[in-house]
Amino acid sequence: MNKLKQLLVLFGGLFLFAGCSFPGLASNSSEDTIAITGGITTESQILGSLVAGMIEHYTDKETTIINNLGTTNITHQAMLRGDADIASARYTGTDLTTTLLLEPTKDPQEALEIVTKEFKERYNQVWFPSYGFDNTYVFLVRKDTAEKYGLKKVSDLKDIANELVVGADRAWMTREGDGYDGFKEAYGFEFSSILPMQIGLVYDAVDAHRMDVVLGYSTDGRIASYDLVMLEDDLQFFPPYDASPVVSQKVLDDTPGLEDAIKRLAGTIDTTKMQELNYESDNNLVEPSIVAERFLEEHHYFEEDAQ
Structure with missing residues (x-):
């Protein structure tokens, strides 16, 4: 992952409400570089580095990670404007209600089907299968x-x-x-x-x-x-929040091998494993990018026959 470039960008919501583009982001996404939103949490930054590592190993593209985008709305706007190509961590329950403005559902599969369909039809973005955990x-x-x-x-x-x-x-x-x-x-x-x-x-x-x-x-x-x-959420108020990467259709069309590379991560990280990865960074103070790189190496993702 020696090509991986970590880009720390701090934004307020001002740019969104003013209708402005994100200064400096547009230049980070190019024909040779894929821009990935990492987010504000340790988890989203680890996932961003996992996606970046797979892309750089299995495609001919380099990556830029945009960390510290503070809300789902800011991340969504970055994708819509083309300032980012991939959102590494989108959550079904959150986007169902806050982005799509639809009624929540308690059924994880139904939530996944709805966001997959709606994101493709409304935004021409592909919602990938879950990494394997629900972060409620x-x-x-x-x-x-x-x-x-x-x-x-x-x-x-x-x-x-x-x-x-x-x-x-x-x-x-x-x-x-x-x-x-x-x-x-x-x-x-x-x-x-x-x-x-x-x-x-x-x-x-x-x-x-x-x-x-x-x-x-x-x-x-x-x-x-x-x-x-x-x-315990005894009234089951919170909907499922299964985590997935979301990718613009354009970058999928322009990048041979990208879809297969990202799909290799589907269903591979359960809740316990995600807790362990987060703990390694938050408690042991290991950089999220290093946590991600170790995970990919330990689970043989850089071997050509890895599943």
């Missing part, structure tokens, strides 16, 4: 908090909602469908003190007792590292 939202508490209040499921928070300081993903707080408004309607209560946060900061915040409850991602390695308790 999950409410997390420390063990002492769980024991103090007898917490096992989300509904258990209702009677103590006014006593808790809660931290939640900033994007989740305002989005339609599976966001906070939908949560309040489904569960019938709201928190008196809930603070919007960058998703990557919530784990440290609850571990350091700055928060009582946080909303995190189920595949984050810090759940095990901090010995946090996951509360």
Whole structure:
């Protein structure tokens, strides 16, 4: 993966609302270089590097990874404008409700079929099969908090909602469908003190007792590292969030071998493995690109007969 170039780009939503293109991104995608969105989370950056590694080994293209695009909407706009060719981590439940503005479904296969069909028809983008894991939202508490209040499921928070300081993903707080408004309607209560946060900061915040409850991602390695308790979504509010790469049809048409290279990653990473990869980066401080490279080498993806 010696050709792999990591490009760190910090953006606010201003460019989207102003109708402007993303400065500097357009030049990163060319006939010889494929631009991949890595995202703001460790997970999305690892997946971005996995996709890049496969592309550089199995095609004649080089890659550029655009990290730190902070929301699904920003990533989506980058793809629509042609500033990016591949989104390495798109999640069925998120795009179903926030991008397509459709009703959520509890059926993972139905969700996958809908986003696959709609992304092709609306955006001429190909939604690939899942990597093999579902990264759903999950409410997390420390063990002492769980024991103090007898917490096992989300509904258990209702009677103590006014006593808790809660931290939640900033994007989740305002989005339609599976966001906070939908949560309040489904569960019938709201928190008196809930603070919007960058998703990557919530784990440290609850571990350091700055928060009582946080909303995190189920595949984050810090759940095990901090010995946090996951509360069961007993009303099944959150839809499936199976992770997949999404690729523009144009770059698929222009790049022989690209489709097969990306499909090699389908169904190969389950939830436990994704937690392990995230933990390696977040806890052991290994760069996401190195975590990805080790995974590909250890699982023989760089061998011509690898499946």
